[in-house]
Amino acid sequence: MKIKYAINTPTFFQQVIYLGIIELFTFGYIAILYTDVESRAALFRDATHDKLTHAYNYDAFDVDFRSLFKDNILSDGKFTMMMFDIDHFKHINDTYGHLAGDKVLQTIVDVVQNVLADNDENIKLYRTGGEEFNIIFPHYQVQDTQVIVKKIFEAVNHTEVDVGQERIHITISVGVSEISKKDVSVNDFYSRVDKALYHSKRNGRKEITII
Structure with a gap:
């Protein structure tokens, strides 16, 4: 006995068209979701990163800083902060122009990020002002940061930036301190690190001060 299959041509093509439409909608929906994820990631990067250097802002x-301070004060934990300024940055801008200054900033961030990547990727670099940067060492006592702090200091101080026919030698001044039980607020801790940085700048620059 032979079984014969009859295919209704119009119905067959309708089903093919419907399947095609469903596939298009499916791929379109996936594309929208993917684009939305990318857009959200881009918005997050823009909100948290410095546009020029790509360091955290x-x-x-x-x-x-506030979150770590709160967590460590409540748990009697530890963390250390390093603050540094580029020495004579205004002179660099005034002498070589702002594009040269931008190149110096970008170069320093690249140098510091390389040191951090080689040592501990949980340590973050932030650009918090024109030529001012902060580095947070979560779960570090101040003495435990000294190897990395010194590596950063030496790496930057051995860096030169070519600008046209000129070569700019870069140095930084550094202040470092650890959270203390006496710190009532984030301002107490921040001011102490800032005071350490100011001491380095006041005493000839290109120096590390630990309080």
């Missing part, structure tokens, strides 16, 4: 620093 002040807003990201403020959130992380």
